Amino acid sequence: MDTKRHTSPLALDSNQPKTNEASSEPVALDRALVKKLLEYSGNPRIEIRLWDGEKISISNQDPIATMRVNSRIAYSRLMIQRELAFGDGYSDGQIEVEGDLIKFLCEVYRAKRQAQGSRSLLRLYEFLTKKKPRKNTLAGSKSNIHHHYDLGNEFYSLWLDREAMQYTCAYYPIESMTLEQAQIAKMEHVCRKLMLEPGQTVVEAGCGWGGLARYMAKTYGVKVKSYNISHEQIVYATERARLDGIDDRVEYIEDDYRNIKGSYDVFVSVGMLEHVGRRNYRELGAVVDRCLAKNGRALVHSIGRNTPELMSAWIEKRIFPGAYPPTIREMMDIVEPYNFSVLDIENLRLHYAKTLRHWLERFDSHEQTISKMFDDRFVRAWRLYLSGSIASFLVGALQLFQVTFARESDNSIAMTRENLYPYVKN
Amino acid sequence: MDTKRHTSPLALDSNQPKTNEASSEPVALDRALVKKLLEYSGNPRIEIRLWDGEKISISNQDPIATMRVNSRIAYSRLMIQRELAFGDGYSDGQIEVEGDLIKFLCEVYRAKRQAQGSRSLLRLYEFLTKKKPRKNTLAGSKSNIHHHYDLGNEFYSLWLDREAMQYTCAYYPIESMTLEQAQIAKMEHVCRKLMLEPGQTVVEAGCGWGGLARYMAKTYGVKVKSYNISHEQIVYATERARLDGIDDRVEYIEDDYRNIKGSYDVFVSVGMLEHVGRRNYRELGAVVDRCLAKNGRALVHSIGRNTPELMSAWIEKRIFPGAYPPTIREMMDIVEPYNFSVLDIENLRLHYAKTLRHWLERFDSHEQTISKMFDDRFVRAWRLYLSGSIASFLVGALQLFQVTFARESDNSIAMTRENLYPYVKN
Numbered sequence: 001m002d003t004k005r006h007t008s009p010l011a012l013d014s015n016q017p018k019t020n021e022a023s024s025e026p027v028a029l030d031r032a033l034v035k036k037l038l039e040y041s042g043n044p045r046i047e048i049r050l051w052d053g054e055k056i057s058i059s060n061q062d063p064i065a066t067m068r069v070n071s072r073i074a075y076s077r078l079m080i081q082r083e084l085a086f087g088d089g090y091s092d093g094q095i096e097v098e099g100d101l102i103k104f105l106c107e108v109y110r111a112k113r114q115a116q117g118s119r120s121l122l123r124l125y126e127f128l129t130k131k132k133p134r135k136n137t138l139a140g141s142k143s144n145i146h147h148h149y150d151l152g153n154e155f156y157s158l159w160l161d162r163e164a165m166q167y168t169c170a171y172y173p174i175e176s177m178t179l180e181q182a183q184i185a186k187m188e189h190v191c192r193k194l195m196l197e198p199g200q201t202v203v204e205a206g207c208g209w210g211g212l213a214r215y216m217a218k219t220y221g222v223k224v225k226s227y228n229i230s231h232e233q234i235v236y237a238t239e240r241a242r243l244d245g246i247d248d249r250v251e252y253i254e255d256d257y258r259n260i261k262g263s264y265d266v267f268v269s270v271g272m273l274e275h276v277g278r279r280n281y282r283e284l285g286a287v288v289d290r291c292l293a294k295n296g297r298a299l300v301h302s303i304g305r306n307t308p309e310l311m312s313a314w315i316e317k318r319i320f321p322g323a324y325p326p327t328i329r330e331m332m333d334i335v336e337p338y339n340f341s342v343l344d345i346e347n348l349r350l351h352y353a354k355t356l357r358h359w360l361e362r363f364d365s366h367e368q369t370i371s372k373m374f375d376d377r378f379v380r381a382w383r384l385y386l387s388g389s390i391a392s393f394l395v396g397a398l399q400l401f402q403v404t405f406a407r408e409s410d411n412s413i414a415m416t417r418e419n420l421y422p423y424v425k426n
Numbered sequence: 427m428d429t430k431r432h433t434s435p436l437a438l439d440s441n442q443p444k445t446n447e448a449s450s451e452p453v454a455l456d457r458a459l460v461k462k463l464l465e466y467s468g469n470p471r472i473e474i475r476l477w478d479g480e481k482i483s484i485s486n487q488d489p490i491a492t493m494r495v496n497s498r499i500a501y502s503r504l505m506i507q508r509e510l511a512f513g514d515g516y517s518d519g520q521i522e523v524e525g526d527l528i529k530f531l532c533e534v535y536r537a538k539r540q541a542q543g544s545r546s547l548l549r550l551y552e553f554l555t556k557k558k559p560r561k562n563t564l565a566g567s568k569s570n571i572h573h574h575y576d577l578g579n580e581f582y583s584l585w586l587d588r589e590a591m592q593y594t595c596a597y598y599p600i601e602s603m604t605l606e607q608a609q610i611a612k613m614e615h616v617c618r619k620l621m622l623e624p625g626q627t628v629v630e631a632g633c634g635w636g637g638l639a640r641y642m643a644k645t646y647g648v649k650v651k652s653y654n655i656s657h658e659q660i661v662y663a664t665e666r667a668r669l670d671g672i673d674d675r676v677e678y679i680e681d682d683y684r685n686i687k688g689s690y691d692v693f694v695s696v697g698m699l700e701h702v703g704r705r706n707y708r709e710l711g712a713v714v715d716r717c718l719a720k721n722g723r724a725l726v727h728s729i730g731r732n733t734p735e736l737m738s739a740w741i742e743k744r745i746f747p748g749a750y751p752p753t754i755r756e757m758m759d760i761v762e763p764y765n766f767s768v769l770d771i772e773n774l775r776l777h778y779a780k781t782l783r784h785w786l787e788r789f790d791s792h793e794q795t796i797s798k799m800f801d802d803r804f805v806r807a808w809r810l811y812l813s814g815s816i817a818s819f820l821v822g823a824l825q826l827f828q829v830t831f832a833r834e835s836d837n838s839i840a841m842t843r844e845n846l847y848p849y850v851k852n
Binding site for chain 1: 536539598599601732733753754755758761762763765766767768769770771772773775776777820821822823825827833834835836837839841842843844846847
């Protein structure tokens with residue numbers, strides 16, 4: 001892989017001022033505005049240190065961490081663009097955090113959410129004025145997905161679990177599990193929810209590096225067709241299936257989920273809905289309705305929200321273009337129009353926080369290698385993205401929903417969910 | 427209890443024509459209209475026998491059962507009022523079913539739903555033109571609830587489980603369980619979802635005869651306040667708690683859930699939401715938000731739907747005034763505005779079919795006793811209501827949702843649901 005080849009995904013806008021301009025000392029107005037920002041943000045227990053070294057805090061309690069704003073430029077952008085400016089400033093080193101980054105982010109998110117909770121008009125304002133996610137048309141999706149998932153299989157293999165390369169929430173039924181064990185437990189949990197039986201056919205919408213499809217074929221003896229529009233992932237997954245000698249049972253198809261054809265016993269989609277876009281849920285439901293057999297099972301696994309809220313502007317712009325995590329109400333657009341019956345919804349929020357901690361640990365331990373692949377801005381941005389995601393799941397800003405459903409007339413559904421708990425000690 | 431005292435809840439409208447009038451023989455037009463009705467109903471595998479003995483069917487397959495329409499009056503009403511006329515006709519013996527009533531109803535419901543599934547405009551039309559449920563204002567709720575739940579504790583005690591008198595869906599983790607065992611398993615399942623601990627405080631909205639509150643207090647050592655607007659149930663529940671010596675830990679309050687006061691570790695509501703009315707879900711959520719402690723748990727258990735659909739006109743008019751079973755999307759009005767985090771949704775549809783079968787068996791075995799309490803019309807109506815409910819759950823027209831939720835910032839939630847499965851054989 002070429003070194004430094006991936007500066008582009010995180011490159012800042014070209015019309016942005018250089019950070020070494022206009023570095024005049026902070027004046028009284030600047031300090032007043034910083035205080036206003038802290039107040040608007042729900043008075044988090046942090047302090048802000050301006051580029052002249054002065055520390056500003058409005059909380060009575062000891063600060064959890066210090067946010068350093070290293071230049072007037074970074075400060076000016078922060079005042080105007082907030083989240084986006086913080087993310088970009090952190091990425092290019094103009095904003096730094098002294099202390100535990102995750103604790104700092106948890107405190108900031110929590111304070112902001114509590115402040116908004118009591119000011120629902122403010123919340124509505126933020127929702128309406130935030131930039132909407134980019135559209136996920138057939139072409140748009142391809143470009144959005146390429147931005148993130150085609151960063152290089154080598155990069156992801158450094159910090160995802162080794163065997164299945166799952167870039168989605170793992171499942172920790174036993175607290176001490178390794179990332180590898182927890183990703184296998186997740187795949188097993190999904191398979192059990194779907195009640196797979198040998199010889200059944202499965203269609204998967206969005207398959208990442210194909211780990212779940214391989215697990216299903218090997219462990220449950222099913223035949224899987226997996227759709228994905230990331231070229232690099234499809235190439236990787238196809239090669240892995242060939243090496244594992246299961247290419248007669250697993251087929252990876254480089255195409256959009258909207259083009260799924262055929263009839264299957266099982267529909268599964270783990271970690272794709274975030275990229276589908278709110279307006280396309282009905283269409284996704286129509287795809288499931290079209291391809292699911294009479295007594296078929298379906299499962300959709302997605303990051304979600306308790307209340308409608310757009311993705312952080314920085315995440316949407318720099319990390320996941322077109323992404324939107326839905327509420328349960330919004331997810332119902334997939335099932336309701338087709339009379340599907342929701343059998344089970346499970347929230348795995350804290351499992352995603354744990355998964356992300358494992359990813360971040362590995363990311364940090366491979367920092368030197370990653371620094372050779374990408375520039376420093378990318379490394380800092382990626383660390384902020386992983387840390388911010390941990391914080392979001394910890395404070396409840398993000399949820400992880402697994403929704404299992406079937407046709408309304410299907411009476412072969414399980415009476416209880418006890419088959420999901422092989423780990424239970426009686 | 428006075429015999430025959432309860433004819434009123436099911437008395438027909440006073441302006442209805444007497445059934446012995448206008449019994450002219452069926453003519454060609456009548457037969458054509460019956461065929462049209464069968465066609466409109468999705469061509470169910472049934473035959474209709476008119477009052478002159480003629481049998482009409484449009485299905486090629488052998489009929490599952492025969493519906494006898496014994497008079498021109500019953501026929502005329504059926505053509506105009508459909509569900510309502512069928513229910514009333516069945517209740518007063520003018521319409522009879524030869525063959526298995528539940529199988530007959532399953533066939534009719536399934537055919538109708540399949541026919542509607544392909545004609546969504548028809549579905550919309552039915553939804554818009556059906557009579558909306560009566561309003562559940564404070565006074566309206568009182569009257570609606572009195573209609574059904576104050577029929578007499580003696581009547582319900584004949585066919586509900588003996589110990590806890592649960593008039594809600596039981597839970598059968600083991601298939602062979604008796605009704606008594608399954609109702610205890612249901613209460614245990616609810617308590618486990620709520621992670622009750624000794625000394626905690628619970629508030630219950632809608633408590634029936636108080637069985638769950640007593641179970642919680644006895645088994646988990648919690649203090650419970652239960653709200654209910656059915657006078658007869660409150661009297662019964664209070665007396666039972668006194669006899670059991672737990673009246674220091676369980677308090678039954680004859681008041682509306684909207685008047686709940688205080689702060690509690692747990693909010694629970696089993697089988698009340700059906701009577702709350704769609705417009706009041708937000709207010710119910712506000713009650714939970716007001717009374718739930720920081721790390722509190724809440725559970726709402728309710729009959730539901732896959733897609734919005736009004737209650738059968740007959741059920742709403744004769745059995746459950748004001749009742750409406752919500753979809754999951756509609757239930758989100760309870761949680762979303764208050765930023766609650768849904769932890770778990772479980773669908774127990776087939777458990778309700780089983781529960782109702784147990785109730786119907788006992789109801790039938792006590793027919794003689796019940797006939798002394800009420801008139802024949804009541805007995806037939808009640809049998810139709812129980813059988814129709816079984817059929818509705820079997821064909822997927824009704825669902826049973828248990829929704830567990832907590833505040834978004836609560837990280838003391840369970841990582842897995844394995845504590846719900848003590849019956850698991852490893």
